[in-house]
Amino acid sequence: MHIAEGYLPPVHAAAWGVAAAPFVAHGVRALTREVRSNPESTLLLGASGAFTFVLSALKLPSVTGSCSHPTGTGLGAILFRPPIMAVLGTITLLFQALLLAHGGLTTLGANAFSMAIVGPWAGYGTYLLLRRFGAPLMVAVFFGAFVADLSTYCVTSVQLALAFPDPGSGVPGALAKFGGIFAVTQIPLAVSEGLLTVLVMRLLTQSSKGELTRLGVLGRERTERHEEAAAR
Amino acid sequence: MLPIDAAAHSSRWRRRHPAEKAFLGFGLTLCAVGLPPWPGAVLVAAATLAVLLGPAGVPGRQLWRAFRIPLGFCVTGAVPLLFEVGGARGLVALAPGGPAHAGELLLRTASASLGVLLFAFTTPVSDVLPRLVRAGVPAPVVDVALVMYRIIFLLLDSMTKIRQAQAARLGHTTRAATWRSLAGLGATTFVRAFDRAQRLQSGLAGRGYDGTLRVLVPACAVSRRFLTATGVLLAGLVVLTLVLERFLP
Numbered sequence: 039m040h041i042a043e044g045y046l047p048p049v050h051a052a053a054w055g056v057a058a059a060p061f062v063a064h065g066v067r068a069l070t071r072e073v074r075s076n077p078e079s080t081l082l083l084g085a086s087g088a089f090t091f092v093l094s095a096l097k098l099p100s101v102t103g104s105c106s107h108p109t110g111t112g113l114g115a116i117l118f119r120p121p122i123m124a125v126l127g128t129i130t131l132l133f134q135a136l137l138l139a140h141g142g143l144t145t146l147g148a149n150a151f152s153m154a155i156v157g158p159w160a161g162y163g164t165y166l167l168l169r170r171f172g173a174p175l176m177v178a179v180f181f182g183a184f185v186a187d188l189s190t191y192c193v194t195s196v197q198l199a200l201a202f203p204d205p206g207s208g209v210p211g212a213l214a215k216f217g218g219i220f221a222v223t224q225i226p227l228a229v230s231e232g233l234l235t236v237l238v239m240r241l242l243t244q245s246s247k248g249e250l251t252r253l254g255v256l257g258r259e260r261t262e263r264h265e266e267a268a269a270r
Numbered sequence: 271m272l273p274i275d276a277a278a279h280s281s282r283w284r285r286r287h288p289a290e291k292a293f294l295g296f297g298l299t300l301c302a303v304g305l306p307p308w309p310g311a312v313l314v315a316a317a318t319l320a321v322l323l324g325p326a327g328v329p330g331r332q333l334w335r336a337f338r339i340p341l342g343f344c345v346t347g348a349v350p351l352l353f354e355v356g357g358a359r360g361l362v363a364l365a366p367g368g369p370a371h372a373g374e375l376l377l378r379t380a381s382a383s384l385g386v387l388l389f390a391f392t393t394p395v396s397d398v399l400p401r402l403v404r405a406g407v408p409a410p411v412v413d414v415a416l417v418m419y420r421i422i423f424l425l426l427d428s429m430t431k432i433r434q435a436q437a438a439r440l441g442h443t444t445r446a447a448t449w450r451s452l453a454g455l456g457a458t459t460f461v462r463a464f465d466r467a468q469r470l471q472s473g474l475a476g477r478g479y480d481g482t483l484r485v486l487v488p489a490c491a492v493s494r495r496f497l498t499a500t501g502v503l504l505a506g507l508v509v510l511t512l513v514l515e516r517f518l519p
Contacts, residue, residue: 042343044303044382045375051303066411073410077481078471080410084417085467089460091418092425129415133422136390137272139340143296143386144303202350205365206357215355237453242460249464 040134040149041194043142050201055147058128061155065124072122083118087126090114091133108231109190112183113238115158116165117253127154152193161186175243175256176236183235187228191220271423274336274390282327283392287492288401294321294500295389301507302381307374309518310511315381317507318388328391336391340383347379348372395419400487413483421466428462429455 046054073080093110114123128150134140141149165182169175195216204211242250250256271279278284283291298321302314322328351372354365365371399419402412432455436442441451471479 040343042340042347042379042383043299043386044379045344045347048303066408069414070408070410073413073481077479078475080413080481080483081417081467081471081474082464083414085421085463087414087418088421088425089463091422092429092459092463093456125411125414126418129411129418133395133419135386136395137275139274139336139383139387139390142340142382144299144382198350204354204357205367206354206359206363211354211356215350215353219350233449234452234456237449238456238460241453241457245457246461246464249461 040131040141040153041145041197043135044144045142046145046148046197046201048144050197051144051148053147054145054151054197058147058151058155061121061124062128062150065121065128068121069125083122083126086114086118086122087129090123090126091130094130094134108183108227108234109153109157109187111153111157111190112161112165112179112186112231113235115162115186116179116182116239117250117255120155120158120162123158124150124154127158130154148194148197152190152197156193157186157190160189176240179239180232180236184228184232187231188224191224191228192217195220272426273332274387275394277328277332277391278394281392282325284394284397285488285490286392286496287490288393288398289492290496290500291389291393293497294503295385295387295392297385297500297504298388298507299382299385301504302378302385305508305511306515307377307381309514310507311374311377311381313507313511313514315377315384317503318381318384322384322388322391326388326392328388333387333391336387337383340387341380344376344379344383348376351375396485397488400485409482416483416485417467417470421463424466425459425463429459432458 069083073083090110093108093113111123111127114126118126128146131141131146131149131154132143135142135146161182164185165178168178168181173181195213198216199209199212202212203209204215207214243256247256298314298318302311302318305311305314322333323330349372352365352368353362354368355362357363396416396419399412399416402415403409433451436451436455440447441454442448474483
């Protein structure tokens, strides 16, 4: 899932780092602004980042018979917004490289670009679009998580194809090769992550309405309606 | 606590300045990535292993347990290079020079991973984070990372306990039950993360929290001897690789 340490040639590793930098810098500015205007949000953001980290420790039953783990980028982006996720995702990737030997430091830029930038933005965009068109919350959440997971792997496939073009058919052939390998496991996994995210969100709407309202996922009116119904 | 971080806290090099270990570990990683895989990556891997098992005193078994994870990714990642698709020789065929290319990639990734493991096994994350402010990382980002680091272990602990409780209630016996349990696990972890943050907030507010998390960083000086020895080792590896490259097949 993460590109391993040293897997990318130096030029590619540096180029993906440069590509990810503006998004992470934008996220850092958003996070700094948020913390300066609201100091107690440091703890909330830290808890959110820790949640993103442990989410990747959840083992999902995969259709191919093995186990895999969710990226958590879809749920993270819906809950905390993509700019914040760019920073939290990058810190998570750094911790995964240092604490779990998962991913790497030379490939941090490439992994951040796919998992902390493209995944959250694509997932959040899909979620927002569906909500604007009046889709129910859970449908939007499912497709948000599905697209976030799948787009992460599509970008990873492109990164690998650009680094290792096929000797016979060049970059398109390599893209088909890496994409094909990922598709076998990742399309079922993306569906699984979408379903899991819906189940988690459904439980959260029942148990943590206050937090979801504070994060802007649920509208205030909707929460008040829920509370009135519960009181009745 | 996670095994690598636990080992780092009791490492022989724990009291060394993180900058020294970063220069050595990341220097070796950069050498592994930048030098020709044969013989460069082999020399770097041998030097890193010698440092890890020798002066750094990392137990071999712990190192193997941590190293086999990235090694598995390296092997899986090298397999696609053995094949070519859609070329003149058919839809899928063995790539000319594929085994050599895959071997080189395997050497490079394995060797680079060892360099990062050298840093990770000797430097707890809690020693690195507070020093990042001096390196130019904005203080709010470092504070968020510090809170993340502290809450991660509590949440992982909670997850283990919740999973055990779910298993004791036959929560993993069928596929449907497994999905329900997983969703419950994710949601409960989320609720606990926010609960932790709120309790931490109340505790800190009682101690006059002004938005900055101040932590005590153990004072340690940067050893010039260590840095010089590291510089000599890295330069030696580069020179030796370039010399051997001319003579070896």
